[in-house]
Amino acid sequence: MKLAEMQLNREVVTEAEWLIARKDLLTREKELNRQRDALSAARRALPMVKIGKEYVFAGPNGKQTLADLFDGRSQLIVYHFMFGPDWEEGCKSCSYLADHFDGANWHLPQRDVTFVAISRAPLSKLQAYKKRMGWRLKWLSSEKNDFNFDYHVSFTPEDEKKNKAYYNYANGQYINDELPGLSVFYKDENGDVFHTYSTYARGLDILVGAYNFLDLTPKGRDENPDSTMEWVRRHDEY
Amino acid sequence: MKTAMKTPPIVSAQEWEAARQQLLVKEKKLTRARDALAAERRRMPWLAVTKKYEFDGPKGKASLHDLFEGRRQLILYRAFLESGVKGWPEHACVGCSMVADQVAHVAHLNARDTTLAFASRAPQKDIKRVKARMGWEMPWYTITDDFDKDFGVDEWHGTNAFIRDGDKVFRTYFINTRGDEQMGNTWNYLDITALGRQEEWEDSPEGYPQTPTYEWWIWHDEPSKTDEDRPGLVQLRAYRVYAKGGGASKRQKQSQKGKTK
Numbered sequence: 001m002k003l004a005e006m007q008l009n010r011e012v013v014t015e016a017e018w019l020i021a022r023k024d025l026l027t028r029e030k031e032l033n034r035q036r037d038a039l040s041a042a043r044r045a046l047p048m049v050k051i052g053k054e055y056v057f058a059g060p061n062g063k064q065t066l067a068d069l070f071d072g073r074s075q076l077i078v079y080h081f082m083f084g085p086d087w088e089e090g091c092k093s094c095s096y097l098a099d100h101f102d103g104a105n106w107h108l109p110q111r112d113v114t115f116v117a118i119s120r121a122p123l124s125k126l127q128a129y130k131k132r133m134g135w136r137l138k139w140l141s142s143e144k145n146d147f148n149f150d151y152h153v154s155f156t157p158e159d160e161k162k163n164k165a166y167y168n169y170a171n172g173q174y175i176n177d178e179l180p181g182l183s184v185f186y187k188d189e190n191g192d193v194f195h196t197y198s199t200y201a202r203g204l205d206i207l208v209g210a211y212n213f214l215d216l217t218p219k220g221r222d223e224n225p226d227s228t229m230e231w232v233r234r235h236d237e238y
Numbered sequence: 239m240k241t242a243m244k245t246p247p248i249v250s251a252q253e254w255e256a257a258r259q260q261l262l263v264k265e266k267k268l269t270r271a272r273d274a275l276a277a278e279r280r281r282m283p284w285l286a287v288t289k290k291y292e293f294d295g296p297k298g299k300a301s302l303h304d305l306f307e308g309r310r311q312l313i314l315y316r317a318f319l320e321s322g323v324k325g326w327p328e329h330a331c332v333g334c335s336m337v338a339d340q341v342a343h344v345a346h347l348n349a350r351d352t353t354l355a356f357a358s359r360a361p362q363k364d365i366k367r368v369k370a371r372m373g374w375e376m377p378w379y380t381i382t383d384d385f386d387k388d389f390g391v392d393e394w395h396g397t398n399a400f401i402r403d404g405d406k407v408f409r410t411y412f413i414n415t416r417g418d419e420q421m422g423n424t425w426n427y428l429d430i431t432a433l434g435r436q437e438e439w440e441d442s443p444e445g446y447p448q449t450p451t452y453e454w455w456i457w458h459d460e461p462s463k464t465d466e467d468r469p470g471l472v473q474l475r476a477y478r479v480y481a482k483g484g485g486a487s488k489r490q491k492q493s494q495k496g497k498t499k
Contacts, residue, residue: 011283012408018285022412025278032271033416039261039268040429041441047249047257048432075431099342104424106339106458111428111436112447169259186432194248196432198258202269206426210346213421215276217311217352218284218401218410231350235343 010218048186048194055147058123059116059140066147066185067193069140071114076185080153082178083119083126085143090119090129092237093229094180100209102136118142120154120178133234151198153181168200180204242445245432284401284408289388294362294380302400302407305379311352312400315418316381316391319368320359324472325457327364328371332455332469334395338374339458340422357381372459390414394480397421450474 013021055066070076081098082091090098098117105115116138119126123141130139148154152166155177159165165174182204184197205211214221224230249257293300306312317334320326329335338356347354356378358365365378386392389412396414400407419425428435434442437451455470456462463469 012286013283015285018283021283035268042261044434044442045246047247047254049251049254050248100423103340104427107424110454169262184431197430207423209340209421209423210342213313214350216399216411220280235345238345238349
């Protein structure tokens with residue numbers, strides 16, 4: 001959009017007038033913060049499911065079970081990174097999200113959280129792509145287990161044939177063989193592992209710092225509503 | 239982990255799914271509310287910036303206009319890095335450092351015609367050293383005049399947004415304190431975990447681990463400490479002084495004075 005067109009919507013005012021408008025918005029921003037805090041409290045009150053199945057992943061330290069991935073901590077966040085077994089590179093939108101992981105991951109261990117990414121592509125592909133993108137994150141392959149299917153982020157040729165998929169807690173049409181998501185697990189003193197939370201689609205939005213910055217700007221995210229991440233590229237491809 | 243932690247019920251996958259569906263309805267409502275708020279931001283009036291400001295940058299003197307690097311929008315975060323701030327001269331303030339850690343590759347913001355920059359009072363040589371030590375890559379300028387005072391960031395960290403029309407610059411937005419929190423996804427990650435941020439103010443089930451807000455913060459290149467002079471605790475004290483004065487009693491710098499090593 002041309003700036004001339006944009007200005008039609010915007011008044012240029014005095015500092016005193018601007019402050020009145022800004023404080024009015026601030027009241028609503030604070031309200032939203034309180035709502036967000038209440039929602040996080042509701043997440044902590046969500047029941048948990050004990051995991052009976054054993055998943056074995058291939059990672060930089062060899063074979064590791066889901067319980068091993070906690071790495072001595074009691075909480076585990078898994079980002080379900082879209083990278084199918086026959087894909088040549090990781091999904092570009094997941095790469096955009098992943099550009100935000102390493103920074104947070106300096107601090108998450110301080111709060112008893114281990115963070116990993118899991119994809120179905122073989123480990124060698126994950127490692128090569130990680131190197132290309134310059135990431136530190138620990139990335140494991142679920143190529144040999146049902147983990148991605150059990151957490152509703154990978155879909156079978158059967159799903160595709162029937163044009164049906166269960167994603168983001170709803171039955172809908174088949175979209176792709178891989179979709180994005182994030183799951184959270186808890187390990188108790190006895191070593192039992194529980195599933196506490198999973199989120200998909202726009203539930204992941206709060207994890208994208210660049211979006212939060214853009215939400216403060218006059219132009220906003222400036223996205224096509226029918227194809228929101230169209231503008232996103234891998235950071236070495238802009 | 240304390241044994242007294244009152245964990246939520248452990249249920250079957252079907253029951254969990256039902257509870258999760260209910261929460262999802264509320265989450266979607268909040269996402270829509272957040273979108274509506276961002277839409278209001280895009281309609282906020284603009285304030286013309288007529289005063290001339292001069293920053294020091296890696297390539298010498300720079301005006302506010304220069305900070306845009308030719309892009310249409312500028313987001314400027316005021317970080318506390320200067321003599322007298324806890325951690326000086328090795329570090330920026332622990333909270334500002336945490337914000338800096340969470341800035342993703344700037345290529346994405348640049349792709350939206352937006353430049354993200356940081357500004358502090360420290361000279362360029364100190365900024366350069368701290369950036370290299372911490373592996374930060376965003377542009378970072380030195381404030382040399384009243385810019386911090388004029389834009390509400392002389393006392394505490396804060397984020398200003400600007401837009402440019404040719405040579406003209408407009409202030410469109412300002413946010414600070416908890417408003418800056420949304421730029422850091424560490425908090426958002428913690429908000430989806432079973433234990434949350436594990437901070438005292440949170441409404442959590444009984445017996446959950448909780449420590450004072452800020453206290454656990456670290457510099458990512460230093461191990462976590464438990465002494466009285468640990469950076470998170472110093473930050474917490476500084477915030478209390480700031481909040482007590484209605485947000486304007488003492489500078490963050492002064493509040494963070496004390497043993498810096």
